[in-house]
Amino acid sequence: MAELIDALQPYLIPTLRVVIAFLVLSLIAAAMIWIERKVLAHLQVRLGPMRVGPHGLLQPIADTLKLLLKEDIVPAEADRFIFLYAPVISVIAALTPFAFIPFAANDRAPDVNVALLFIIGVSSLGIFGIILGGWASNSHYPLLGALRSTAQLVSYEVALGFALVSALLLGGTLSMRGIVEKQAELGVWFVFLQPVAFFILFVAALAETNRNPFDLPEAESELVAGFHTEYSGFRFALYFMAEYSAMVLVSAIATTLFLGGWLRPFANTEVVIQGFDVLSLLDWMPVAVFGFLTLWLLKEIPGADSNTHRLALLIFAAVFGGVAAALLLPGVLPAVQGVFWFLFKVFIFLFCFIWFRGTFPRYRFDQLMRLGWHFMIPVAIVNVIFCGIGLLLWQQWDWNLAGAFWVGNLATLLVALLLAGRTPAGQAA
Amino acid sequence: MVPTTHYLFLSAALLTIGVIGVLTRRNLIVVLMSIELILNAVNINLIAFARQLASVEGHVFAIFVITVAAAEAAVGLGILIAFFRNRETVNTDEIDLLKW
Amino acid sequence: MTFYLATFYVLGAIAVLSALLVITRRNPVHSAIFLIVTLLSVAGLYLQLQAEFLAAVQIILYIGGVMVLFLFVILLVNLEVTVRQEPFNRMWWIAGVAALVLLGELAVTYYLGRQAFAIPVTPAAALQPNTELIGRTLYQTYMLPFEIASVLLLVAMVGAVLMARRR
Numbered sequence: 001m002a003e004l005i006d007a008l009q010p011y012l013i014p015t016l017r018v019v020i021a022f023l024v025l026s027l028i029a030a031a032m033i034w035i036e037r038k039v040l041a042h043l044q045v046r047l048g049p050m051r052v053g054p055h056g057l058l059q060p061i062a063d064t065l066k067l068l069l070k071e072d073i074v075p076a077e078a079d080r081f082i083f084l085y086a087p088v089i090s091v092i093a094a095l096t097p098f099a100f101i102p103f104a105a106n107d108r109a110p111d112v113n114v115a116l117l118f119i120i121g122v123s124s125l126g127i128f129g130i131i132l133g134g135w136a137s138n139s140h141y142p143l144l145g146a147l148r149s150t151a152q153l154v155s156y157e158v159a160l161g162f163a164l165v166s167a168l169l170l171g172g173t174l175s176m177r178g179i180v181e182k183q184a185e186l187g188v189w190f191v192f193l194q195p196v197a198f199f200i201l202f203v204a205a206l207a208e209t210n211r212n213p214f215d216l217p218e219a220e221s222e223l224v225a226g227f228h229t230e231y232s233g234f235r236f237a238l239y240f241m242a243e244y245s246a247m248v249l250v251s252a253i254a255t256t257l258f259l260g261g262w263l264r265p266f267a268n269t270e271v272v273i274q275g276f277d278v279l280s281l282l283d284w285m286p287v288a289v290f291g292f293l294t295l296w297l298l299k300e301i302p303g304a305d306s307n308t309h310r311l312a313l314l315i316f317a318a319v320f321g322g323v324a325a326a327l328l329l330p331g332v333l334p335a336v337q338g339v340f341w342f343l344f345k346v347f348i349f350l351f352c353f354i355w356f357r358g359t360f361p362r363y364r365f366d367q368l369m370r371l372g373w374h375f376m377i378p379v380a381i382v383n384v385i386f387c388g389i390g391l392l393l394w395q396q397w398d399w400n401l402a403g404a405f406w407v408g409n410l411a412t413l414l415v416a417l418l419l420a421g422r423t424p425a426g427q428a429a
Numbered sequence: 430m431v432p433t434t435h436y437l438f439l440s441a442a443l444l445t446i447g448v449i450g451v452l453t454r455r456n457l458i459v460v461l462m463s464i465e466l467i468l469n470a471v472n473i474n475l476i477a478f479a480r481q482l483a484s485v486e487g488h489v490f491a492i493f494v495i496t497v498a499a500a501e502a503a504v505g506l507g508i509l510i511a512f513f514r515n516r517e518t519v520n521t522d523e524i525d526l527l528k529w
Numbered sequence: 530m531t532f533y534l535a536t537f538y539v540l541g542a543i544a545v546l547s548a549l550l551v552i553t554r555r556n557p558v559h560s561a562i563f564l565i566v567t568l569l570s571v572a573g574l575y576l577q578l579q580a581e582f583l584a585a586v587q588i589i590l591y592i593g594g595v596m597v598l599f600l601f602v603i604l605l606v607n608l609e610v611t612v613r614q615e616p617f618n619r620m621w622w623i624a625g626v627a628a629l630v631l632l633g634e635l636a637v638t639y640y641l642g643r644q645a646f647a648i649p650v651t652p653a654a655a656l657q658p659n660t661e662l663i664g665r666t667l668y669q670t671y672m673l674p675f676e677i678a679s680v681l682l683l684v685a686m687v688g689a690v691l692m693a694r695r696r
Contacts, residue, residue: 008532082562113658114585121588128565131600135558143604150601157593174660431537431577433646437639439541439574443548443567445632450552452624453617458557458603462564465595466548469571472583480578481646485662489671491583492663495590496678500685502595506602507689513606522618 014099014110021098029244030060036354043358054300054309057316067240070233075137078230082136087235090129090242094249096122101252102177104262104338109177116164116174116257123249126242127153133239134227145226148365149210155372156207156214162380163201166194166387167257180261186401187268189260193390193405196383196412198258200376202352205250207372209243211353213360214368251349252342259345262338286333286340290324375419383412436477444470457512457519461505468498536577544570555616557603561596568592579656582663 034049034056041048049056074083097119102109112118127150134146167190171179183189191198207214228239255261264282271278297317304310327333363371386408394404443466450463472491479487513519547563547570554560568591575584639646656662667675 079556079558082558112581114581114660117582117585117589121585121593124589124593127593127597128600131597131604132558132562135600135604147601147604150597150604154594154597154601431533434639434643435537435541436574436578437646438636439544441632441635441639442545444635445628446545446548446552448631449625449628452628453621454552455614455616455618456557458599458606459552459560459616462557462560462599463552465564465591466551466567469568473571473574476575476578476580476583479580480656483656485656485659485666486670488580488583488656488659488663489666491580492586492667493674493678495586496682499590499595500681502598503685503689504692506598507692509602510605511692519606520614 010110013108017099017109018095021095025095025098025245025248026241028248029241030064032244032247032350033063034060035350036357039351039354040358043355053312054304057312064237067237068234070236072233072235073230075139075230077138079136079138082132083230084235086129086133086136087231087238087242088129089132090126091238091245093122093124093126093129094242094245097249098252100176101256102180102261103342104336106335106338107262111175111177113178114174115176116168116179119176119249119253120161120164123246124153124157126246129239129242130227133231137227137230139230142227142229145229149227152207152210152214152368152372155369156204156376159200159372159376159380160204160208162377162384163197163204164253164257165384166190166197169384169387169391170194171257176256176261179257180263183260184263184267188401189258189263191258193402194258194383194387194409196379196409196416197387198254200380200383201254201258203376205254206353206356207368209246209250209353211247212357213362215357215362247350247353248346251346251353254349255342255345262342264337264341283333283337285344286336287324287327289344290320290327294321294324375416378419379412379416382415383408386412433477433481436473440470440473440477442470443467443473455520455522457509457521457524460521461502461509464501464505465498468494468501533577537574540570540573540577543567544574553616555614558600561599561603564599565592565596568596580659582659 037059038048038056049059052058052062074080100109100112100115100119102111130149130153131146134142134144134149137143167179168174170190170193171182173179173182179190206212228236231239260267266279266282269279294317297313297320301310301313301317304313327336387405390405390408393399393407394401447463447466447470450466451460454460454463472494475487475491475494479485479491509519512524516523544567547566550563551560551567554563568587572584572587572592575581575587
């Protein structure tokens with residue numbers, strides 16, 4: 001028995017992390033429903049959900065309840081078994097990679113030396129949930145949505161992979177922790193050395209998560225709802241959660257590889273005014289954020305619609321205030337620094353996802369494929385080549401770090417301009 | 430540690446199943462999938478021996494095998510689609526003309 | 530140590546069973562799903578054999594690439610007839626006998642040569658760090674085969690595009 005426990009030891013922490021990721025991401029997905037609707041509404045100068053709770057704050061609870069209580073319909077001609085379990089594949093593929101992502105310097109994520117490959121590999125399995133779900137529905141729109149989705153995901157995965165290559169060339173390792181530590185050591189986030197790769201990663205991430213402007217698999221004007229047309233209730237909620245988890249996942253990968261993971265901005269610089277490092281004030285950012293949220297909620301109380309709303313606001317304010325107070329306890333603030341900055345960056349990404357949805361019109365399918373194959377992939381390959389040259393210049397020929405890579409970036413941009421001139425977007429494929 | 434023989438027997442089983450699939454199935458897609466099974470059986474052997482001999486060369490060869498498998502799948506499925514377009518079938522029994 | 534043996538048996542059983550299902554299912558989509566299961570459990574065996582890089586490659590390339598391609602083609606060539614047809618061809622029993630003879634030969638060979646495999650298994654450290662070692666071997670000793678493999682991929686890509694193109 002003791003032997004068995006010893007043998008199982010290394011698997012415990014990853015499993016626990018996946019379970020925690022499941023719980024936390026369910027919460028984040030629920031919160032994202034509200035945030036997305038609210039942000040989109042304000043981008044379009046609307047109010048968004050206002051009825052359920054103050055400013056619609058309780059909307060996620062109502063939505064979740066609705067989805068859980070809805071009837072779980074299986075189409076008569078569907079391939080029952082696959083239809084039932086396809087959403088589960090998507091969720092598992094989106095959640096498992098969180099076992100390998102270090103959220104903070106003191107986070108004991110398993111430090112596998114091929115972590116990045118595993119994360120990319122496992123998250124790419126999510127595509128099977130989409131294909132199989134679309135196929136098993138035995139209906140035309142889901143099948144077309146699934147086919148589109150497959151073509152799109154396979155195409156953009158190549159560009160995504162090449163974008164990751166430049167980060168791991170700089171980091172010199174496939175270990176997520178190693179890449180962040182390299183950024184700490186060099187004192188510069190990789191986004192400043194490889195902005196083109198970061199841009200490619202971001203666009204490919206939008207395509208991989210089926211987000212606007214690349215949300216063709218679920219283009220409602222053409223395909224009803226794409227691969228999940230036939231899904232309802234809890235299984236639809238699973239797809240929904242998988243989509244949001246995948247968004248959080250690509251944001252977490254991009255944060256780790258290009259935005260310094262858990263590192264605080266300006267961690268290596270000091271601006272000393274009268275013997276005081278002004279930038280160290282950034283350490284207090286967590287308290288400031290939660291304090292601000294508390295104050296804002298308290299400010300809203302007098303103008304609320306009803307006493308129920310006031311009570312809800314008060315509860316939310318108490319929770320955020322409690323967190324802010326807990327952060328002030330001795331020893332807590334340094335411990336949560338890493339997690340806070342990591343999640344802060346991830347949420348900036350999520351905001352950008354929503355922002356893009358509110359801003360860009362959807363691509364046509366042939367335009368999407370043309371963009372992927374004729375522009376993104378060539379630029380990504382050229383970028384990897386110049387990144388390798390930059391690495392050579394920097395390490396072997398003692399060039400300046402920024403100089404070595406920025407020459408390559410400018411050259412890549414030149415190539416990108418040439419390519420963009422050669423491929424008119426309106427031309428049919 | 431699991432003895433190398435265990436892996437060899439497993440890979441022999443997968444190989445046989447793959448061979449049966451290639452020889453007996455009528456659906457060309459399943460035949461291609463059976464070929465993937467055979468290639469996987471080969472890879473298991475290569476990697477089991479790589480561990481026994483403590484040399485990564487087995488891993489390197491497995492990578493080459495995977496490369497060939499990817500190329501084979503791409504070309505095989507390309508032929509399959511071309512064939513399906515001409516004959517509206519993917520049945521191996523009906524693929525009996527050398528020239529169309 | 531028994532734990533490793535247990536994982537081997539579980540993964541091996543899953544691999545063999547789903548491989549059997551691959552070649553017996555009528556519906557090619559089901560075959561593909563079971564092939565994915567086989568490939569995943571083989572990836573698990575790679576992990577057990579300290580080949581973590583290959584396990585990752587297996588998941589990314591084989592499952593995330595090749596199998597997606599397979600499913601894509603099955604969806605394109607969505608044939609209702611194959612599900613209703615007899616899945617095996619007329620000579621299935623000859624093929625079955627031949628394959629079983631092959632299995633028997635392999636089993637006899639392994640059994641007779643079992644002494645050769647009784648070499649004590651070398652310590653795991655020899656294969657670590659896996660990725661770096663594979664990289665060095667691939668780019669130093671096997672540079673030429675590596676380049677040839679890339680040409681092969683290029684040829685396969687051009688060939689696949691040419692064949693699948695509408696005329």
